[in-house]
Amino acid sequence: MITTTTVKVGEQPTGDPMEVPVIHIQGQGNGPRVYIQANIHGAEVQGNAVIYQLLNLFRQYPPQGDVVMVPQANPLGINQKSGEFTLGRFDPVTGINWNRQYHFDHSMLEPFTQDYLDAEESEIRDAFRTRLKQQLEARMASPWGLTCGQHLALNLQKMAVEADIVLDLHTGPISAQHLYVPEYARKRARHFHIPLNILIPSDFSGAMDEASFSPWWQLSQHFALHGRELPVMVDAFTIELGSQEHLDVAGARQDAESICNYLQHQGLWLEHYVQPEPSAMQACYLKDYKAFFSPAGGQVEYLAKLNQQLPAGEPLATLWHFNALVGESSHSRTITLPCDCIPVLHFASASVQQGTELYKVLTNTFRL
Amino acid sequence: MITTTTVKVGEQPTGDPMEVPVIHIQGQGNGPRVYIQANIHGAEVQGNAVIYQLLNLFRQYPPQGDVVMVPQANPLGINQKSGEFTLGRFDPVTGINWNRQYHFDHSMLEPFTQDYLDAEESEIRDAFRTRLKQQLEARMASPWGLTCGQHLALNLQKMAVEADIVLDLHTGPISAQHLYVPEYARKRARHFHIPLNILIPSDFSGAMDEASFSPWWQLSQHFALHGRELPVMVDAFTIELGSQEHLDVAGARQDAESICNYLQHQGLWLEHYVQPEPSAMQACYLKDYKAFFSPAGGQVEYLAKLNQQLPAGEPLATLWHFNALVGESSHSRTITLPCDCIPVLHFASASVQQGTELYKVLTNTFRL
């Protein structure tokens, strides 16, 4: 059974509510609970198309566990234009990234661990989830209020915290498909068949994927300190689908099938329905996922192809100085990197300041 | 001989001047004077690459007449970022389009026509140009000052007014190459070999091309009212090179050669050096150059190919309503146009409000 509701996540100066659409798919049996959202950054629209294709697949193959999907998860970000483009990456009032405002207070980990050191896994799971929900509710009840971004984030997180699997669908600026993989889930992440992967640690700095896995991962780490091995009971991934400001609904079918491949390996269905093409999967650690910042202001030709090996010293980009055309030697410079890499994404505009993030690249790569 | 200077076109709150680079190429003999500028809209960078390629050609084939070229003509627009993109189409304080602030006061036309009705053409040309320059200088000397955009526009116009040929290099958002052609210059415009053309009347609404040709064209019209046929003595074109925020310096060579083909037919060289490929050239009148505005808010797949015939009723775009995914009939709508057309450009973002300019198309087309 598929139903839809809306959840209020904010209120505009005019008094108009900001609401997100929520699609509930009731599970057929006893599978994992899944939460999927898209478009938390306003310009990153392709995840909505993936949710559309997932919905088609869920209709065709009803899942065992409950699935909740939220397309267009950030109405303020989506509706915020500045010139022709969507200025949806950060709160236009404060500058704070919309994907850095989820909540987790780790101070409860140690007392919780001591209380539940000998409990059953299922009891731990239920009790810990209850604590996480209480944290959210306490925060939402603050007499001093919440920021605009917290209203949005906490209302979404209230849905995500119920899930065993959380997928946050993003895109880069001009970008190849890539995946943020918490290190503990490295093996399972292969089922996404995503060519480029970044392995991330258990830190929490406010993003949805971290907000979903960090509490459980850090709980597992606390149990380990006390000598008990506890699995990380929630999986969460940020999937970067490609480029922002681009919608390709037919193409989203393949992304949806990749996601279903992961989900079927996690038991969302009793059988395996989709069979994605195998693909070469490269990975590196977060510390080796490097950003290169422009050494000068200028206008840019982005030369390096995404998702292709670029040897050290090969041209990454040409930076043009059209204010110095007449001097032959000064009109441009070729930019190279000091080591081998695989370019993942580049900046969206052809005009850059000194310090603009030109490219992000995997270095010290290995097979996932 | 090639020299460079800078011209101050404004001043920032910090006191820093805003300057444009000016490239002067001294003519070898007796050809037309040419003025070419690029990047008056901040995101429209490709014209700078064309100026670079033109400079290479002018070095190889020194022109007969003087050439002045201004790349990066709008430092404030180029440097104005909002999010990752360049917010360079209008003054961020007032909203006024940077290309609507040039000056022409037509009230002098009638008295001038009466004074010079029987003069030689060359005398008319010199006297009229002097008047235009006086208009600019009077305006720039206003004791009440000028707007930021007027400081920019008038300083550029002071250079352009000296020229017999004025080319303003622009791009569209996501766009095919196209040309704005003043109707009187239709025949000559063919030498640009640009596939899509819009024929415009003698009106002046503040753009550089109009500011350059309208005074001369309207002068010709005034002389005609008094029974004398006077040629329009200045040509001016806005060339739309393709898409904004995209730089392709090698590809700019072909645009530069197209421009040189026009220039050599206008006598900038004694011989013809470049031989561009012939191309099919479609045109329509400005009144038939139609914008289609989105009938609703949503996220868009742009389906119609640019520079290809689109029959009436064929899909132009799909507008997706991801807030209504579950209702099969409501999740999207196909957008069509009521007549045959050739799409020229479309909006740059995938998220649109009701009323966003989705596409601009040629209708009622004919061969240029």
Added chain:
Amino acid sequence: MITTTTVKVGEQPTGDPMEVPVIHIQGQGNGPRVYIQANIHGAEVQGNAVIYQLLNLFRQYPPQGDVVMVPQANPLGINQKSGEFTLGRFDPVTGINWNRQYHFDHSMLEPFTQDYLDAEESEIRDAFRTRLKQQLEARMASPWGLTCGQHLALNLQKMAVEADIVLDLHTGPISAQHLYVPEYARKRARHFHIPLNILIPSDFSGAMDEASFSPWWQLSQHFALHGRELPVMVDAFTIELGSQEHLDVAGARQDAESICNYLQHQGLWLEHYVQPEPSAMQACYLKDYKAFFSPAGGQVEYLAKLNQQLPAGEPLATLWHFNALVGESSHSRTITLPCDCIPVLHFASASVQQGTELYKVLTNTFRL
């Protein structure tokens, strides 16, 4: 009887409608129909408070004619933030001023005049209003769609066109109270008791006041050309209440009473209920309402007091150049004007470019 409805004026990318609240007050008898709107520019909030106080007055003294009031008339503008301030003066996508998108096509004036040259005034009024409504409906039905700003403007104008009196409540940036008065209504305008007044001609450039009075005024002018004197049958005013981004609900009571004084002289009530304080009223013609643009970039101390005579040569502002502090002579300059004036408003920020509109002032003033 007081009722409220909402009118949809646009749709966001998310699919969320943009709606304005409409307050209808049914008249007790046979008075003029009145339309009042506020906050079409997003930062100009004080008009909403005036509508609140008017509503209180209308409750206390039920009007003879119907009154329609629209507070928060521009939801997109009001909700558009960029940093801490409201970026609500122009469409963030196109830069077009929200108050320049109303519609009037004057080509119908001459044939209409010929058709109705000998008709009764009331017949002319009804027929002309019907034509204006047809114009709006034809425009709204365009198969090519409308811009975002036109959707807003035309939906508001459809309400305003029904009225005999139209009041558009604005504010300046940092501003004294002032009034735009169509010249034909000069005498009646005195009933507003607003100290500073600008007399404007019958031109139409897209603002609400013009869109409301220009058709009727130009109709009167056409009739005059044909020898018949026809009164201008609609009054419309833009009232500038003070400074933007400032709300003072108690203070709005006085503005509401000034408006009621005008309305009671126009017959909205059978008796006169309010008695505003008399005030000195200065005026000048639009051509003498001068803007002064900063001669340089810098940081500004606004010295001249608003609504006080400033003799020629007296300090208007000091422009500071903090990048040149050490040179005693270069660190600042005093700005003066070449003629006597009354300052009306000044820019809202302390940092200005060369060309920023520093002050607007009345010159060549006289008593209203």
Added chain:
Amino acid sequence: MITTTTVKVGEQPTGDPMEVPVIHIQGQGNGPRVYIQANIHGAEVQGNAVIYQLLNLFRQYPPQGDVVMVPQANPLGINQKSGEFTLGRFDPVTGINWNRQYHFDHSMLEPFTQDYLDAEESEIRDAFRTRLKQQLEARMASPWGLTCGQHLALNLQKMAVEADIVLDLHTGPISAQHLYVPEYARKRARHFHIPLNILIPSDFSGAMDEASFSPWWQLSQHFALHGRELPVMVDAFTIELGSQEHLDVAGARQDAESICNYLQHQGLWLEHYVQPEPSAMQACYLKDYKAFFSPAGGQVEYLAKLNQQLPAGEPLATLWHFNALVGESSHSRTITLPCDCIPVLHFASASVQQGTELYKVLTNTFRL
């Protein structure tokens, strides 16, 4: 001797450098070295006027130690307009606050402490400062480049790191004068005579004041862990002068004298030249410096006076809902706080979303 230079802190897409003016005042003898900067947030201009008045005082009373002052410290922020206001609080591309990008890597503290545990204070001071400078230089030499904000911050920090006293001049939005005081410097902070004070701990989150005192304070804490008492050898304060977008050069004299009173107590002169009025000084801890976020969207009357006690439950602001005027009970709500407080600042715009930071207030106050 007073000299001026400029330091390049960035480069624009056009190739234009971004430079800050630097004023060097050579000390007469053996006093502390002082670094003062202003306007790192683009709209916060008043600090420039204070630097102007300080310069006048330093001319009159030449200091013993070297003084370096940087007005207009952030050219990109100052020149960034969006509408009429200065959008200068964060990088318009990334959203990152300009005052969160200074650098300090604390990992060197422990080894340094062990190395210098028995050294002379002056030796520790010199060696530690050298290490800090090496950190900055290493960071600036990164082969992967720096962000735009880091280029700015590190170039300023290179100057500040040389100083014994660092003052960063800010303003709030609409704000009373207040001071951020590192707890160790509480007693000395009284010499500023600033009425409202926030006592802050030794954490580092990227601001200039923290970047200047945290390394020295944390060093002192490390020495303490090893049993040696080491004074904090650098003082650093963020001084909030009042409201943004406001310039009052005469009024800045008093702020300059307050600063000089602190400086003369720190030995910048051999005598005491200025005698500021005593003032009541309230303070609270950072954890008690509370922000109140709007519980709903609406338009606001800010009622509570700044720098005046507000008892719990007294009106802080009225939030108006002009879209619900007709329902008497729904048109507005009075906002109160749950405890006594002293309001320090409020939001600059009258239109707020749910979650907008309406006010910041001191709670649990005590005398400084």
